[in-house]
Amino acid sequence: MMKDLTGKTQIAGVMGWPVGHSRSPRLHGYWLTRYGLDGAYIPLPVKPDKIGEALRALPVLGLRGANLTIPHKETAIPFLDEIDDLARRVGAVNTAIVREDGSLLGTNTDVFGFSQNLLTAGFSGQDSKKAATVLGAGGAARAVIVALEDMGFESITIVNRSLDKAEKLRDNLQQGKKLSVQPWDKLAGLLEQSSLLVNTTSLGMVGQPELEIDLSPLPLQAWVTDIVYTPLMTSLLSEAKKRGNPVVDGLGMLLHQGRPGFAAWFGKDPEVTEDLRSFVLGESLS
Ligand code: ATR
Numbered sequence: 001m002m003k004d005l006t007g008k009t010q011i012a013g014v015m016g017w018p019v020g021h022s023r024s025p026r027l028h029g030y031w032l033t034r035y036g037l038d039g040a041y042i043p044l045p046v047k048p049d050k051i052g053e054a055l056r057a058l059p060v061l062g063l064r065g066a067n068l069t070i071p072h073k074e075t076a077i078p079f080l081d082e083i084d085d086l087a088r089r090v091g092a093v094n095t096a097i098v099r100e101d102g103s104l105l106g107t108n109t110d111v112f113g114f115s116q117n118l119l120t121a122g123f124s125g126q127d128s129k130k131a132a133t134v135l136g137a138g139g140a141a142r143a144v145i146v147a148l149e150d151m152g153f154e155s156i157t158i159v160n161r162s163l164d165k166a167e168k169l170r171d172n173l174q175q176g177k178k179l180s181v182q183p184w185d186k187l188a189g190l191l192e193q194s195s196l197l198v199n200t201t202s203l204g205m206v207g208q209p210e211l212e213i214d215l216s217p218l219p220l221q222a223w224v225t226d227i228v229y230t231p232l233m234t235s236l237l238s239e240a241k242k243r244g245n246p247v248v249d250g251l252g253m254l255l256h257q258g259r260p261g262f263a264a265w266f267g268k269d270p271e272v273t274e275d276l277r278s279f280v281l282g283e284s285l286s
Contacts, residue, residue: 005040011062012265013042015054016069020045023280024067027258030279031270039064039266046072052079059102064265066096067258073139080106090142091172095261110143113257114227115151120256120272121248123196123223131155133187133194135211136201137166140227144200145173157182157190160201191217197240199226204234211236220244227253232281251277 014024020043028041044066046054051072056079058066068076073092077083080096081103087093093106132153134141137160148156158181160166166181173179182190191197197218203211205228213236218224224240229250237247255272263269 003040006038008038010037010039010064010266011042012039012064012066012261013044014067014069015044015046015051015072017045017047017071019043019069022067022069023254024069024258026282027255027276027280028262030276031258031262031268032266034276035266035268035270037266037268048072048075051076055079055096055104058096058104059098063098065098065104065261067261068094068096077106080104083107086111086146089146089173092139092142094257095264097261097264107260108143108146109257109260110140110253111147111150112260113253113255114144114147116256116259116272117250117252118151118196118223118225118248120252122246123248126152128195128221128223129153130195131157131190131193132196132198133190134158135197135199135203135213136160137162137169138200138202141169141200142173144198144227145169145179148196148198149178153196154178155180159184159187159190187213188217191215191222192219194218194222196223196225198224199228199234199236202228204228204236206230215239215243215245218245221246223248226250229254251281255280 014022025041025043032039048071076093083106087106087108090108095107095109097105129152132148137158156179158166163183170179170181202208223246225248226234226236227250228234232249241247
């Protein structure tokens, strides 16, 4: 049935360029229908140099806020009135909230998304929080590293093709001795010590080269997760699963990261369910 939009309808959206690929309208649209809320969530195509104007327009237009995706996550920061601690630590904002007084608060819910995805899959306990190996040093790695730090990991090692990029990330995140950097050729030794392996590179994504690593040194009780979710079962995850490691796919991170924004805009902390997973996957993923 067609939804009746009125002056009372609460509206939020996602700003990106391009924005057509974003699954957030599907995600938030599902929750709005599921909870019968008078709200709408729309794609907002915002060119890179227009992010400031677009953000400042949110309170002017009476919108509740917006998610920010590529290429706006970092460039949006100067246009927000305040960013919270998580966004400051990650150095990126993915959620903007219009407050009562019309000011804009920026936060980063990717951190929550990553840790909730692991925790709801059953990951817990001190033993599993010893050493994490993070593949990749791009934007996605930043939120993952902040999440791992907050989850209480004793050591976090970034492994990246370009070592200088990983070193910059380490220095920038200022996590002291917990965070270190190693080149790819040290991976086997690192895996031996790891209780969690995370892929944050684009390798293994549809249309990208495969991530080819030898998992044999990894202990069988170590958890393996991938932030890539197209395909859902990346070859990293299927290899790990085949040898008996617990694995967590990347779709849950996307779904859980939507929760804090939805709660702030529409007043309800929404649930991540199997039905939601299938709905967001649609028919285009396998
Ligand atoms: P995002 O912001 O989504 O993390 P990004 O900043 O482009 O994307 O980072 C992509 C990550 O995948 C980087 O760590 C990149 O390694 P480099 O820093 O060396 O570029 C990694 N990556 C992409 N293609 C790769 C490849 N063919 N081999 C190894 N690493 C690759």
